[in-house]
Each structure stands twice: as C-alpha cells, then as structure tokens.
Amino acid sequence: MTPLLQAKGLRLAFGGLKAADGIDLDVEAGEFLAIIGPNGAGKTTFINMTTGYLKPQGGSIAFEGKPILGLSPRRIVGLGVARSFQLPQLFTEHTVLQNVALAVAAREGVWSVLNPLLRPRFRDEAEELISRFGLARITDVRADALNEGARKLVDIAMAVALRPRLLLMDEPTSGVAAAEKMGIVETLVRVLREAGVTAVFVEHDMEVVGRFADRVAVWGQGRIAALGPPARILNDPEVQRTVIGTLPPGGTHAAA
Numbered sequence: 483m484t485p486l487l488q489a490k491g492l493r494l495a496f497g498g499l500k501a502a503d504g505i506d507l508d509v510e511a512g513e514f515l516a517i518i519g520p521n522g523a524g525k526t527t528f529i530n531m532t533t534g535y536l537k538p539q540g541g542s543i544a545f546e547g548k549p550i551l552g553l554s555p556r557r558i559v560g561l562g563v564a565r566s567f568q569l570p571q572l573f574t575e576h577t578v579l580q581n582v583a584l585a586v587a588a589r590e591g592v593w594s595v596l597n598p599l600l601r602p603r604f605r606d607e608a609e610e611l612i613s614r615f616g617l618a619r620i621t622d623v624r625a626d627a628l629n630e631g632a633r634k635l636v637d638i639a640m641a642v643a644l645r646p647r648l649l650l651m652d653e654p655t656s657g658v659a660a661a662e663k664m665g666i667v668e669t670l671v672r673v674l675r676e677a678g679v680t681a682v683f684v685e686h687d688m689e690v691v692g693r694f695a696d697r698v699a700v701w702g703q704g705r706i707a708a709l710g711p712p713a714r715i716l717n718d719p720e721v722q723r724t725v726i727g728t729l730p731p732g733g734t735h736a737a738a
C-alpha cells in the first residue's frame with residue numbers, strides 16, 4: 483500500500499550546516515509517529531519541509547502518492563496536511579471561539595479576520611470542535627488569557643478544523659505544566675484518533691512518546707539514526723545516551 487507520506491533523500495543545508503542530510507521516511511495511514519532527537523538535529527526542519535515552509539535542496543516528498551514538494555503551505559493544507567507550531571499561532575486578542583471559527587472559515591476559503599462568527603455554520607462547527615477538545619468552559623476566553631496547555635489545544639483544534647488527514651505537531655507538550663501534560667496529550671490523541679487523523683509529532687518527553695507513539699524516529703544531525711517501535715527504541719542504549727540522557731557517556735545501562 484502507498485504510504486500516506488513518503489519522504490525520500492531530503493537534503494537541506496544552511497551554509498555548512500546540514501539540517502537534512504538524506505532523510506527517508508514513510509508514514510503509514512493511521513499511525514502516530516514520534517520524532518525525538520537532541521536540539522538542532524533537524525526535527526523542525528523536517529516539519530517545515532513537509533508543510534511547504536522550507537524548500538529542500540534535494541529529494542522528494544509525496545502525500546498520498548502525489549508530489550507536494552515546492553507547493554505553498556496553503557496548497558499543502560488544501561491537500562490534507564496540517565501542522566501546529568512549537569509556539570501556538572493564535573490571534574491573541576480574539577476568543578477561543580473566534581480563533582477556531584477563523585480556521586473553519588479559512589478551510590472554506592474565507593480568509594477574512596472580519597467576524598467569521600457572523601456565519602452560523604462556522605460558529606456551530608467551531609463550537610462542536612471546541613467541545614470535542616474539552617474546551618467548552620473557555621469558549622469565550624481571549625487567547626492571551628489562556629495557559630500554555632489550553633493554548634496548545636486550541637492551536638491543534640484550529641489545525642483539525644482544516645480537516646487534515648495528516649497532522650504534524652511540533653512539540654505539542656513543550657511549555658505545558660507537568661501536571662497537565664498527560665491530560666493534554668490524552669485529549670488530542672483521542673480527538674485525532676476519532677477523526678482518523680494520522681499524526682507525526684516532535685516530542686522531548688519520553689513518557690509521552692512511550693505511551694502514545696506507534697513508532698519512533700530518532701533524529702541525529704540531519705539524519706534518521708533509528709526507527710522502530712517505542713519499546714525497542716526507548717530501550718536502545720545509544721538512544722538513551724544521545725537523546726534521553728539517562729546513561730553516562732560510554733555507559734551500557736540506564737541510570738537509576
């Protein structure tokens with residue numbers, strides 16, 4: 483079967499720095515794939531290339547078998563690939579409802595920030611989506627008054643409003659308070675699974691990766707250093723040493 487997303491030989495250098503140095507990755511429909519790796523390994527660069535924000539200098543990317551490399555971010559969204567950002571991109575002076583309604587309107591080709599709530603169809607859909615994310619109690623709260631966990635969920639709700647088949651999330655739990663983290667991930671995984679959305683997410687919290695990823699890709703200096711099920715990857719001594727940091731340099735077993 484054709485993979486949902488297929489990246490082959492992606493290369494991109496910034497000056498002498500190879501942020502992508504021959505990335506080959508297939509993402510299968512329905513899976514949750516976690517990307518882990520040290521800072522600067524090129525994880526965000528991969529998301530940027532896949533969503534049209536950066537153009538690789540070599541290689542190819544196909545979504546549902548069709549080439550998407552070189553298309554604008556908006557065209558790629560239109561084909562069914564959405565993303566969320568490490569820093570949520572919300573309209574801070576607008577309420578949660580207005581933000582999500584704007585995303586619904588954008589999907590329908592209405593790009594105006596002039597009150598999308600005037601259209602009951604957009605408003606109803608936004609309200610329904612907000613309640614699926616368990617955010618009904620903050621529907622009318624302005625985005626700049628939200629905590630980081632709520633901001634992340636609203637950002638992802640806006641991406642889901644675009645009705646993607648693939649969603650790429652850049653560090654969905656970064657900045658979220660530890661006590662809130664698992665609840666946030668449980669919510670977004672539930673919504674994405676119910677909606678049949680395949681997910682690729684960059685994550686630094688290995689407990690989140692272990693609980694929610696079907697496969698894990700380990701990034702190292704613009705390359706995929708390891709790829710496989712979480713039970714194997716997270717217990718790999720080399721991954722523990724270079725990414726997770728539980729082993730002393732040269733150590734062979736996890737520190738207590």
Ligand SMILES: Nc1ncnc2c1ncn2[C@@H]1O[C@H](COP(=O)(O)OP(=O)(O)OP(=O)(O)O)[C@@H](O)[C@H]1O
Nearest residue numbers: 496499501519520521522523524525526527528701
């Ligand atoms: N637009 C750019 N111009 C120049 N250098 C860039 C650009 N984007 C990324 N880089 C560099 O490319 C390398 C890979 O960056 P990237 O953001 O993809 O890493 P990352 O694995 O996502 O890191 P982190 O976990 O810190 O977010 C870094 O050294 C970064 O400084």
